[in-house]
Amino acid sequence: MNTRTSSPVGTLDRRAFVTALLADRRDLLVVSGLGSATYDLAAAGDHDRNFYLWGAMGGAAMIGLGLALARPDTPVLVLTGDGEQLMGLGALATVGARAPKNLSIVVLDNRLYGETGMQASHTGRGVDLVAVADGCAFGWTMRVDSLEQAGPLRERLHRREGSGLASVLIAQTEAARVLPSRDGVENKNRFRRALALPTI
Amino acid sequence: MSAAPPAAPDWRDQVFETFKRNSVRQVCYVPDAGHSRLIALAHADPEIDAYPLTTEEEGIAASCGAWLGGHRSVLLMQSSGVGNCINMLSLIENCRFPMLTLITMRGEWGEFNPWQVPMGRSVAASMSLMGVSVRRVDDPARMADEVQAGLDDAFTADQAVAILISQRMLGRKQWTR
Numbered sequence: 001m002n003t004r005t006s007s008p009v010g011t012l013d014r015r016a017f018v019t020a021l022l023a024d025r026r027d028l029l030v031v032s033g034l035g036s037a038t039y040d041l042a043a044a045g046d047h048d049r050n051f052y053l054w055g056a057m058g059g060a061a062m063i064g065l066g067l068a069l070a071r072p073d074t075p076v077l078v079l080t081g082d083g084e085q086l087m088g089l090g091a092l093a094t095v096g097a098r099a100p101k102n103l104s105i106v107v108l109d110n111r112l113y114g115e116t117g118m119q120a121s122h123t124g125r126g127v128d129l130v131a132v133a134d135g136c137a138f139g140w141t142m143r144v145d146s147l148e149q150a151g152p153l154r155e156r157l158h159r160r161e162g163s164g165l166a167s168v169l170i171a172q173t174e175a176a177r178v179l180p181s182r183d184g185v186e187n188k189n190r191f192r193r194a195l196a197l198p199t200i
Numbered sequence: 201m202s203a204a205p206p207a208a209p210d211w212r213d214q215v216f217e218t219f220k221r222n223s224v225r226q227v228c229y230v231p232d233a234g235h236s237r238l239i240a241l242a243h244a245d246p247e248i249d250a251y252p253l254t255t256e257e258e259g260i261a262a263s264c265g266a267w268l269g270g271h272r273s274v275l276l277m278q279s280s281g282v283g284n285c286i287n288m289l290s291l292i293e294n295c296r297f298p299m300l301t302l303i304t305m306r307g308e309w310g311e312f313n314p315w316q317v318p319m320g321r322s323v324a325a326s327m328s329l330m331g332v333s334v335r336r337v338d339d340p341a342r343m344a345d346e347v348q349a350g351l352d353d354a355f356t357a358d359q360a361v362a363i364l365i366s367q368r369m370l371g372r373k374q375w376t377r
Contacts, residue, residue: 051268056290059291063268069226072273
């Protein structure tokens, strides 16, 4: 047995935290990583400025980067899980090297691959995404383990003060699935309409 | 003795001018020697955000994000990077995102390094399997027009387009100096 199990597990309710993070969201643009993060974003309230991923694992942060560069005056939030971000670890280097001020990545970290049967992920085995983001020259990072931190984190990402990453230690419980539209073309067009951009 | 005939315009400069004429605002890339002039021109332009990627599928996702926010982008890669993109291309198909990528070819003509061959040989088929329209350019004089057509197809008709720049057009890599 050589599995590392040293990383602490969180107690935060993921839905309560995401709802608090998205309260008073103003002009915030949100991209959610596939699986539970997409259900959490939908559960907090469907919105024209939400872009839900149902696949493209590892791509959420990079969609956020392209979007943040296109809309520098608007805060962009990538809401994702530990497994999704681990697949896009290189993207943290790409984000850190370009570092738009309006991009924040919030990783809902339950140390598990939840969608596939709750297998332990790397973050439960000593891998530290906050340390990775620090090493990738992010402007700020934050470790979150209480609901009270949702407000300060929300204000921080609205201030657009540098590319940031927060790791939110959430409980290893499964929330009821809240399924948003999985019509990608409609989701894309709705998002662009919300920004007064033409659709084909 | 008559003066030397005027040099033919460099196709790389013509491609960049085509980017500019079509309001391309983001250029992301995994470097390749064949793209080095375009990369340098993109970085030097204050209206273009140019940034390197650690792997090519990042650029697929970034171009989708750029379009969500209203920017046209172009992804530059070498043939060996195509295999890295396969699953991320489902994002393009599912959401019918526009995409234009310029791919410099290795492993197909005058190649010294056999490690370039398997992916080089599979580029067109891989992209086609994932629903990307593949066009191949062998003639430098055709390049700018192909890029113009690719930009039109991508950003006015929501198509995904890969333009393959042949190794013959790029020239042999020099292995001895």
